Amino acid sequence: MTPLSLLRAFIPWTFILLLSLSIVPTVEADELILKNGDRLTGSVVSAKEGKLTFNTPYAGDVAIAMDAIASINSDTDVTLRFNGKEVLSGKLATDDDQITLQASEVRGATPIDWTQVRSINVPDTYWDGSVFLGGTHQAGNTERTSVSFGAEAMRRSLRDRFSLSFLYNYAEEDGELTTRDTYGSLKYDYFFTQKFYGLLSLEMLKDKFKDLNLRTIVGPGVGYQLWEDDIKALALEAGIAYFSEDRVDGEDDQWITARLGANARWQITPWLKFTDRLLLYPQLESFGDYTLRNEGALLTSLGGSWSLRLSNVWERDSDPAEDIKKDDFKTSLSLQYSF
Incomplete structure (x- = not known):
């Protein structure tokens, strides 16, 4: 087999390998930074009565006071229920020390006041x-x-x-x-x-x-x-x-x-x-x-x-x-x- 034929046989397999690597899903993780500087990665589970439950791969579920959170970013959608009847779903993000919820492209980023949040990912019934x-x-x-x-x-x-x-x-x-x-x-x-x-x-x-x-x-x-x-x-x-x-x-x-x-x-x-x-x-x-x-x-x-x-x-x-x-x-x- 000539070097040219070897190259021709190698190129398709190389292309398939690169394509398969490119479509491997990335692991999504939420990030939480507390006011004391501690940083946690994992996923937002739920929140109610001023306590947020955050799941980490190394410590399981951790309960955190919501007023101790300085920054939060979520890769998956969460559902927020406010003290009134308003319910919003989207991704949490932090920009210039302001926590926001990206509910939709039309609405844009909505600033979040923790004191007005009744629950996260907790159904009303x-x-x-x-x-x-x-x-x-x-x-x-x-x-x-x-x-x-x-x-x-x-x-x-x-x-x-x-x-x-x-x-x-x-x-x-x-x-x-x-x-x-x-x-x-x-x-x-x-x-x-x-x-x-x-x-x-x-x-x-x-x-x-x-x-x-x-x-x-x-x-x-x-x-x-x-x-x-x-x-x-x-x-x-x-x-x-x-x-x-x-x-x-x-x-x-x-x-x-x-x-x-x-x-x-x-x-x-x-x-x-x-x-x-x-x-x-x-x-x-x-x-x-x-x-x-x-x-x-x-x-x-x-x-x-x-x-x-x-x-x-x-x-x-x-x-x-x-x-x-x-x-x-x-x-x-x-x-x-x-x-």
Whole structure:
């Protein structure tokens, strides 16, 4: 083969190699410079309540106070929601110490005031929920089987919140039924301000071992959201409710009661979370009589969306039906999937 023919064969392969190298995608990265001079590269994940979450390849997600940011440049589009109703999407850039958003070629660069930004890459409406299942089986001298199944869901927007829960318990020992109860609740909250809201709630309980064919509690109220962030949440509620008990054997009854409630959540560590929901119904016509329900849970993350759930439900009736104890405690260990 002559040198000329070798050159002719080499040129096409060289062209193909250069072309392939030219179309290799470049790795996009956002850049963040803090007022203290620290420089971070990675990607903007989200921001809310004055904290920006920035993902870095070497430290994972990092939470940064937005007022500590001196400069930010993003290679990908982000969505900014302002304190009003305005929503803009585009790339963040910094020019002459002014952070701007390139929303469109027509609009051009829009100066950004961090104090007016409500959130970044956080939808105004989102769903959160979980399902969990636990059970035991014992064979030998004693035949014992128990099952506990539950589900919780919440839809949250800027103006309202809708939540529901369901819990079913079943147990038998030596072929005899020892536990079977079903509990469900619905609640709608409408926020008049960022913290203060009105509510309408509904609860139902069926438990033959409490002589309850169906207990129904429904009524309005008001609430105040003291805290609500990724680490902690606490809400206090008060209202009135219509309380009705359809009994299996005893006499049916209904009355008007007050409603006091508290909902708490605490992310103790990245892998351990505590939740608690307390409801107290003091009777208005009979001072000293009340019904109480407290449901607490401790969740240990197993990775991904899975966790172990250790829960305890305490129910108390200060004036129960004949031959019915005042207190009921149910403790269960379940496998939970969150979505």
